[in-house]
Amino acid sequence: MKVVIADDSRVMRQIVLRTLRQAGFAHHEYVEAADGAEALERIAEHGPELVLSDWNMPNKTGIELLRALRAQGNTVPFGFVTSEGSPEMRDVAAQAGALFVIAKPFTPEAFEDALGAVLS
Amino acid sequence: MSLLPETSPIDDELVRAVVDQVWESLLGAEVVPWYGEDPVAPPALQAQVTLTGDWNGLVRLGCAEGAAEGIAAAMLMAGADEELPPEDVHDAVGEVVNVVGGNVKGALLGDTALGLPRVLTGPDHDTRTVAAVPVSRCVLDWHGLPVTVEVFTHENTKECRS
Amino acid sequence: MSIAPEAFTFVRDLVRRESAIVLDPGKEYLVESRLTPLARHAGEGDVDAYVRSLQVxxxxxxxxxxxxxxxxxxxxxxxxxxxxxxLRTQVLPELAKARTNRQLRVWCAACSSGQEPYSVVMTALDTPAVAGWRLDVVATDLNEEILQRARRGTYSQLEVNRGLPATTLVKHFTREGASWRISPTVSAPVTFRPLNLMRPFPPMGTFDAVFLRNVLIYFDLPTKRDILRRVRQVLAPDGYLFLGAAEMTMGVDDSWQRMPAGRSSVYRIRGEER
Structure with a gap:
């Protein structure tokens, strides 16, 4: 399966990738994007089965990316990986159509719980 | 206007708990308090993220370049002999302060937005935050080098943006 | 991937022999991340060296x-x-309307090291509709050793990092050296006791909600059916059953009705079965 990872921090993308491997999701193809606008392009190009996105990013935030996708009629499963995991943010994410919110700092178990149903 | 300035939910205990979680999960390291002399001179590197809205303030991490390199290496699980490019080092400490900021924001009521992390070094150091009200401060020991994590609040954050 | 294929095969065979649990290919990183602390503790350089020492x-x-x-x-x-x-937005407010005695009883049927029952208490403490109510949480598990840990209510930094926001952490835990201890406000309503779900349940009274999450998956169909039937007997007629995200009662015990609750589901006993 193909997964797009959008985060403006290259280091954080590396950590997300490492944690995905530790959570047992090593055998998927990961495509990286450095902001929301780039993620939109990569998603159009690759047609992934899942998008993992940061919330705060330049050139289109994560929530703007999700809304843009849904406005295009794209229903790709979408989850946030963000340092802000407040109930309000979770509500906003859910209303926009996100499947889950993983809060930073995270552990492999958080990815196992959230992604198990999507990637297994 | 600050929200409930008298009973700010942000205090040393919360910030230290956030730092403990970030150190363990992101850096794979235990927090060691700094028992040396309090670092008074401005640190060589400052990573900061602003909070604006009902609560206005700033989360800032300050340390020497060597400590920032160590933190970045720990995050990337890089070997001791591996030299990381400066952009990765800045990116890494920026993310540390970003995650601390996001978790500090979680303790606030009302509508507050987290900015993007910025890393300042050398002459473009932001010293204007000195005028702001300190809310919390802790000094940690990163393999013999002090690392400060501070939270400031101000009535108007515009004053401390450069 | 850094664990050697021979090491993975050895571990996979060992785990399958001892526990009947199968580690599929692709779980190499899981093996590596779980065994790294053991290897470090044993003074071995890495997981491969550690596994080799076991093989030798x-x-x-x-x-x-x-x-x-x-x-x-x-x-x-x-x-x-x-x-x-x-639980916070729907189940507790509805139970609050239905119960005049201001008392709620919850059963966590596979409580492991205590995170679930304590999470239930913290959620109830956060729900204005049941503020000041008497809460009684019975938490059971098969494993007496894990119940001891749950009763102690002390968790490592790594354990509190799994899903506890820092604000909740400082509100409900106190620091104890390198660990965190749950506050008496959260632990007092919880009673831990051993229980084997396969056997008839001991007298426990009636519950307003039962958490039976991620445990039915380990049982065969007749056992699942039998457990769900006996849960019906200890659940109040208007009570709620919580199952794991991947579990459902459909085709197992059709006396249950699935109800949407936010983005998840809860189960209630069908009207004609009450």
Whole structure:
């Protein structure tokens, strides 16, 4: 399966990738994007089965990316990986159509719980 | 206007708990308090993220370049002999302060937005935050080098943006 | 991938032999991340070296540790988030309207090291509709050793990092050296006791909500059916059953009705079965 990872921090993308491997999701193809606008392009190009996105990013935030996708009629499963995991943010994410919110700092178990149903 | 300035939910205990979680999960390291002399001179590197809205303030991490390199290496699980490019080092400490900021924001009521992390070094150091009200401060020991994590609040954050 | 294929095969065979749990290919990183602390503790350079030491000389203690590390499911606080949102926004407010005695009883039927019952209490403390109510949480597990840990209510930094926001952490825990201890406000309503779901339940009274999450998956169909039937007998007619995200009663015990609750589901006993 193909997964797009959008985060403006290259280091954080590396950590997300490492944690995905530790959570047992090593055998998927990961495509990286450095902001929301780039993620939109990569998603159009690759047609992934899942998008993992940061919330705060330049050139289109994560929530703007999700809304843009849904406005295009794209229903790709979408989850946030963000340092802000407040109930309000979770509500906003859910209303926009996100499947889950993983809060930073995270552990492999958080990815196992959230992604198990999507990637297994 | 600050929200409930008298009973700010942000205090040393919360910030230290956030730092403990970030150190363990992101850096794979235990927090060691700094028992040396309090670092008074401005640190060589400052990573900061602003909070604006009902609560206005700033989360800032300050340390020497060597400590920032160590933190970045720990995050990337890089070997001791591996030299990381400066952009990765800045990116890494920026993310540390970003995650601390996001978790500090979680303790606030009302509508507050987290900015993007910025890393300042050398002459473009932001010293204007000195005028702001300190809310919390802790000094940690990163393999013999002090690392400060501070939270400031101000009535108007515009004053401390450069 | 850095674990050697031979090492993975050896561990996979060991775990399958000792626990009947199968580690599929692709779980190499899981093996590596779970065994790294053991390897470090044993003074071995890496997981491969550690596994090689096991291959060279049979060591029952180390073998058991390896099996435990790979079969113990590390539990998160507020696991899956959605059921606890449903509890706070829907289930507790509805029960609050239905109960005049201001008392609620909850059963966590596979409580492991205590994260679930304590999460239930913290959620109830956060729900204005049941503020000041008497809460009684019965938490059971098959494993007496894990119940001891749950009763102690002390968790490592790594354990509190699994799903506990820092604000909740400082509100409900106190620092104790390198660990965190749950506050008496959260632990007092919880009673831990051993219970085997396969056997008839001991007298426990009636519950307003039962958490039976991620445990039915380990049983065959007749056992699942039998457990769900006996849960019906201890659940109030208007009570709620919580199952794991991947579990459902459909086709197992059709006396249950699935109801949407936020983004997850809860189950209630069908009207004609009450």
């Amino acid at each position: 000389r049979h060591d029952p203690v180390r073998s058991r540790q390896v099996v435990e590390a790979l079969t113990t499911n590390e539990t998160s606080w507020f696991r899956d988030a959605d059921p606890f949102t449903a």
